[in-house]
Amino acid sequence: MSQAKDKDAYSALIQALRVFPNVGVKTAQRMAHTLLQHNREGAAELLAALDNALQQVGNCRHCNTFCEGEECTICADEQRDKTRLMIVHMPADIAAMEAAHCHDGLYFVLMGSVSPTQNMDLSHVALEKLIARLADSPVQEIIIATSFTAEGDATAYILTELLKEQPYKISRLARGMPLGSELEYVDAGTLAQAVYERQLLQEKKDAPC
Numbered sequence: 001m002s003q004a005k006d007k008d009a010y011s012a013l014i015q016a017l018r019v020f021p022n023v024g025v026k027t028a029q030r031m032a033h034t035l036l037q038h039n040r041e042g043a044a045e046l047l048a049a050l051d052n053a054l055q056q057v058g059n060c061r062h063c064n065t066f067c068e069g070e071e072c073t074i075c076a077d078e079q080r081d082k083t084r085l086m087i088v089h090m091p092a093d094i095a096a097m098e099a100a101h102c103h104d105g106l107y108f109v110l111m112g113s114v115s116p117t118q119n120m121d122l123s124h125v126a127l128e129k130l131i132a133r134l135a136d137s138p139v140q141e142i143i144i145a146t147s148f149t150a151e152g153d154a155t156a157y158i159l160t161e162l163l164k165e166q167p168y169k170i171s172r173l174a175r176g177m178p179l180g181s182e183l184e185y186v187d188a189g190t191l192a193q194a195v196y197e198r199q200l201l202q203e204k205k206d207a208p209c
């Protein structure tokens with residue numbers, strides 16, 4: 001097999017595919033091979049879908065999630081509790097929460113996370129948009145629903161610092177045992193966190209006389 005020359009269409013495709021995070025030359029070459037050799041129809045669909053999405057999809061002016069038009073369906077829903085705002089990393093997190101039917105308030109999507117390994121780089125989180133969202137809003141409670149990763153913890157810390165002078169009730173999702181799990185199969189970190197964040201079932205009572 002001959003190597004592609006610089007600047008030809010094949011090389012340009014490989015270069016373009018590297019737009020994705022964690023995609024290096026080898027992975028980009030494999031992707032290009034799949035698209036050009038095995039699935040040209042899929043490649044054309046991808047091209048059309050990408051072009052359409054670039055034309056149609058923007059960010060909701062309230063919650064910052066992806067949507068078509070100015071406002072997403074959740075922000076437009078009058079039935080949602082406007083006093084409670086859940087902050088998540090990505091639009092997919094909203095889908096997960098909605099599937100769980102456990103939050104009837106609104107959301108704000110940071111569209112990224114704080115990186116503790118890069119000097120707490122804040123450039124990938126929409127903090128200014130969040131501040132603007134909260135100004136003159138009826139929000140009373142903020143639920144920080146960031147991931148339980150180093151990035152999620154750093155993001156939760158930054159949010160807590162950012163909001164600590166504000167009057168909101170602020171909470172973060174609890175860490176704990178997965179539903180349906182048995183103790184012996186749960187990893188030590190999750191188990192320890194479940195012990196630290198255990199819930200009180202009954203206060204201590206005086207011993208009966």
Ligand SMILES: [Zn+2]
Nearest residue numbers: 060063072075
């Ligand atoms: Zn919205």
